[in-house]
Amino acid sequence: MRKFKWIFVVTLAALLLSTFTFAEVKAQDLNRMFYEARRDRDVTKIQNVIKTIEATLHFDKDTTLLTILADAYLEYGLWGISDKEKEKTYEKSRQYAEMALKLDPKNGRASYIAGAAIGRLAQYKGIVQSLFMLGDFDRYIDNAVKLLNETDEEQRLYKTFALIASGMRYRDVPWPLYNYKKSEEQLNMAAKLTPNYSNIYLELGYLYLKTGDKTKAKEMFEKVISMGPHPWLIKTHEDAVKSAQEELKKLK
Template identity: 25%
Template sequence: MRLSPLRFALVPLALAVAAPASAQSLQAAQSLYDQGKWQEAANAAAALNTSAGFALAAEATTAGASVSPDAQKKALFAKAQEYARQAIAKDANNADAYFELARAQGRLAQFVGILQSLNLAGDMKKNLEQALRLKPNMASAYVALGLWHANLVSKGGAATLLTGAKKNQIVPNFEKAIALEPNVAIHRIEYANALLLQGNKAGAIAQLQKAVSLPADTYWEKRDLEAAKAKLASLQ
């Protein structure tokens, strides 16, 4: 049907109104997530039916798995991957979507057999590399790559040979992340975890000491801070 001049003139205005509304809705979902209300956040974000919304839903679901019973974790990580793939389908240039897919795959790998975990490891690395191609300064992706190398190198043998994980890639990835975002505690906490896998207790303590001195605002940041304090106390 052909639009009348008046209706045609109103289309740009309608689009202009819809865009801020969508942004506000995403912000509302983010606020729920920051409060620790991950299920509500995931539902609200996914309901937006946008790439950014699905990426946030994936992030919230993966985080939610960390505070859920073990029996529920695998299903939640699978759901997070589904959300991330929907985000990619909506926008193949959304770096956050590839990162969230990789993160969910990495978490799932901890709960499956060795062969499946190695397959997931390969996909995870590809998705992290794609995220960095799209957003070269994504600090979280460098952290995830550092952990990827650290975890696989610590397993040794077939894990290292089949995936190409390298010990000399652990520190550079973490140092890159911290150079980009020096005041994000989780980067240093994960760095400490990677260093512990390599037997570097002193280095891990140094990173944790810095981490616990940084501010924590969201539910998840506060949770990370308490975990870091507990880990530091156990090492000293």
């Protein structure tokens, strides 16, 4: 009888371990699929990520799956759907990111996604309402910068994203809430972290246009065009090159 109980306990432990391992592997596979979808802007692939996670039993209790799902909705809203569906999609991104943060308040990636989704949602609100959202945006983005680890490749990239978002916030919000010096500091910090990400220099170019430094703006736009893409953000780079080319035409 004791032998039977021992065999049962060992079998149960092995089953639980294999289930845990399978869940980890599934999350890794979905995260990799998300990265590929974002890299190539593959609508079908990102839809598959969303459908697979939402069909997973108890996904709402898993901070990793919720984070990937929130990220997928954020990207899907950027380039995968029509304009009339974007606001609803960003709402889902924020919702899932905040659910992930309730399970793990130290989830830096989820904190960035929540802030980025709020930033996108603010575009659909009036000036007064969007300014009320600024506090939540700052809280999430600042928290992401603090939490994300520069030594981990994935976390470093998301810290870069958070610094870019912060730089854009200080550049673009209405007076008296803008701070061009702070914007430049945040964007330059992003460039130190991920120097091969062209969008940083595109945003710096837009900043220098606002400050009236056309020479520096031109330098940044030319840098975007001359550099190669970040391997995880190829389509994003292609869009940045097109935008930089358009800005250079205006400066001639």
